[in-house]
Amino acid sequence: MDIQSETIGDTLVAGLKKKRLLTADSEAFKERMTALFEGHEGPVVLDLAEVEFIDSSGLGAVVALFKMRQEMGGLQLARLQPNVKSLLKLTRLDRIFVVHETLD
Amino acid sequence: MKVLIVDDTPSVQLVLQRIIQKLGHEWSVCSNGAEAWDLLQLEVFDVVVVDWVMPEMDGVTLCRKIRSHDFGYYLYLILCTSKEEHSDLLEGMNAGADDFTVKPPRLDEFAVRIRGAERICKLQSELRAQHKALQSQHTSLTAVYESMARDLKLAAQSLERLLPQRRYDGDPVITRYLFRPSSLLGGDFLNFFQLNSGHLIFYVFDVSGHGVPAALKSGTLCHLLNKDSELVSVDDGPRGPAEVAARLNRLFLVDDDYFTLLYGVLDTHTLELRYVQAGHPSPLLVRDGGGRFLGDGGFPVSLLDVAVFEERSILLKEGDRLYLYSDGITDADGDEGPYGAQRLSEVLCGKSAAPLQESLDALLEQVGHWCCQGWDDDVSILALQI
Numbered sequence: 001m002d003i004q005s006e007t008i009g010d011t012l013v014a015g016l017k018k019k020r021l022l023t024a025d026s027e028a029f030k031e032r033m034t035a036l037f038e039g040h041e042g043p044v045v046l047d048l049a050e051v052e053f054i055d056s057s058g059l060g061a062v063v064a065l066f067k068m069r070q071e072m073g074g075l076q077l078a079r080l081q082p083n084v085k086s087l088l089k090l091t092r093l094d095r096i097f098v099v100h101e102t103l104d
Numbered sequence: 105m106k107v108l109i110v111d112d113t114p115s116v117q118l119v120l121q122r123i124i125q126k127l128g129h130e131w132s133v134c135s136n137g138a139e140a141w142d143l144l145q146l147e148v149f150d151v152v153v154v155d156w157v158m159p160e161m162d163g164v165t166l167c168r169k170i171r172s173h174d175f176g177y178y179l180y181l182i183l184c185t186s187k188e189e190h191s192d193l194l195e196g197m198n199a200g201a202d203d204f205t206v207k208p209p210r211l212d213e214f215a216v217r218i219r220g221a222e223r224i225c226k227l228q229s230e231l232r233a234q235h236k237a238l239q240s241q242h243t244s245l246t247a248v249y250e251s252m253a254r255d256l257k258l259a260a261q262s263l264e265r266l267l268p269q270r271r272y273d274g275d276p277v278i279t280r281y282l283f284r285p286s287s288l289l290g291g292d293f294l295n296f297f298q299l300n301s302g303h304l305i306f307y308v309f310d311v312s313g314h315g316v317p318a319a320l321k322s323g324t325l326c327h328l329l330n331k332d333s334e335l336v337s338v339d340d341g342p343r344g345p346a347e348v349a350a351r352l353n354r355l356f357l358v359d360d361d362y363f364t365l366l367y368g369v370l371d372t373h374t375l376e377l378r379y380v381q382a383g384h385p386s387p388l389l390v391r392d393g394g395g396r397f398l399g400d401g402g403f404p405v406s407l408l409d410v411a412v413f414e415e416r417s418i419l420l421k422e423g424d425r426l427y428l429y430s431d432g433i434t435d436a437d438g439d440e441g442p443y444g445a446q447r448l449s450e451v452l453c454g455k456s457a458a459p460l461q462e463s464l465d466a467l468l469e470q471v472g473h474w475c476c477q478g479w480d481d482d483v484s485i486l487a488l489q490i
Contacts, residue, residue: 023314053435053442056312060361063407083442090401091364091383096408 001028010042016051021058030061042073049079078103105129105150110140112158123214137161150225156185164199171200178228180221259319260285266326268295277304280461281486290482291318292430297331303342307367308428308486342369345380346415349405356406364404366428375420380413388449390425393456395449426488432481438474460489
């Protein structure tokens with residue numbers, strides 16, 4: 001699971017370097033992200049610029065992480081591809097997540 | 105090690121016996137190739153020291169015979185010869201000999217050759233042990249895999265038994281559907297039933313994840329969403345679709361996974377359809393040959409406690425077709441990307457004059473063409489025609 005992370009100010013930016021987030025990867029993804037959360041108290045931005053497709057379990061993992069960070073500055077999303085964007089719209093999660101068009 | 109001495113000269117036999125004994129190995133003796141061949145069928149040896157020239161069966165023939173037979177273990181062959189011609193050595197090696205020694209045998213030289221044999225035999229037996237361990241691991245893994253595959257198949261079958269009748273020709277609605285679980289067994293399911301003389305209930309759902317957990321949850325949901333369930337009906341009438349979704353949301357919120365649902369209640373007298381779209385793809389309405397998608401999304405069930413569910417309604421009319429499908433079809437991956445809802449709409453509208461079942465078969469065929477490689481996702485699509 002390739003996730004590149006950097007801290008900008010008090011925000012942790014985690015970029016998922018993967019084209020597809022599928023059932024098979026969702027556990028590993030959750031574990032890696034949880035490990036990154038360790039010791040970080042500010043907001044987290046999940047950069048999905050490279051992700052073309054997320055299946056149902058992948059979406060479940062993203063929401064589980066969101067819940068995990070609710071008390072801790074939240075989990076936001078950035079740079080969604082069209083397919084992922086429409087998945088979020090279909091499931092109304094675009095109303096739950098703060099979504100950024102860019103990383104600025 | 106066990107060494108078999110094959111030599112027709114008693115004096116040579118004796119010398120070899122002494123040397124082998126001195127080196128601390130066990131031995132047996134045969135005086136020709138045929139005799140040795142028979143003994144090798146009965147006893148296991150590590151090394152065969154074989155003379156070249158013997159009556160009945162000579163050494164080279166014995167080597168060849170040994171090499172062409174599968175003993176299940178490796179026999180190390182030392183060919184004894186008084187010949188020292190280069191071509192003879194080649195012939196011996198081609199016959200399968202591992203090493204050579206000259207006659208009459210000398211203790212120091214022969215000891216070195218036997219030690220060489222010992223090294224090879226040790227490696228051989230280590231390899232055999234490793235191979236055996238791997239084989240037994242492979243066997244147990246295969247057994248585990250087979251039992252899992254069997255479980256999945258059984259789970260799929262028990263789920264399929266819960267499906268509604270294939271062809272329902274009611275008044276004023278007829279239904280057809282396609283249902284094909286993937287080999288990994290996803291959480292798709294579909295159902296419909298007449299609740300009372302005035303209402304038809306139908307739904308499709310897709311539990312996140314795959315395999316037995318997803319199938320179990322599908323089964324639970326199917327049992328909850330049946331004709332006699334208080335989740336579905338209240339005071340002899342249908343419970344509102346949004347309320348059904350909200351109740352399910354509360355019921356399953358503790359689970360880690362979630363499901364998407366499209367749940368509809370059709371008033372069979374007025375043809376008013378009330379439905380809730382809970383994260384499930386928008387159903388396609390085909391009317392007068394044209395298609396449009398109903399609804400613009402909604403929260404999935406049991407993903408968030410803050411989720412609210414909205415009821416929508418539409419008045420259907422005679423000739424309308426409604427298709428409820430899961431994302432297994434629209435996400436089906438081809439060289440040019442996912443199949444998508446637009447293509448689905450085109451195929452189903454194109455077949456709007458054909459029988460309902462034919463429209464579904466045409467769609468399945470088109471999606472199959474789209475994914476030139478193996479397409480192995482769940483397929484579920486429920487079609488209703490007024």
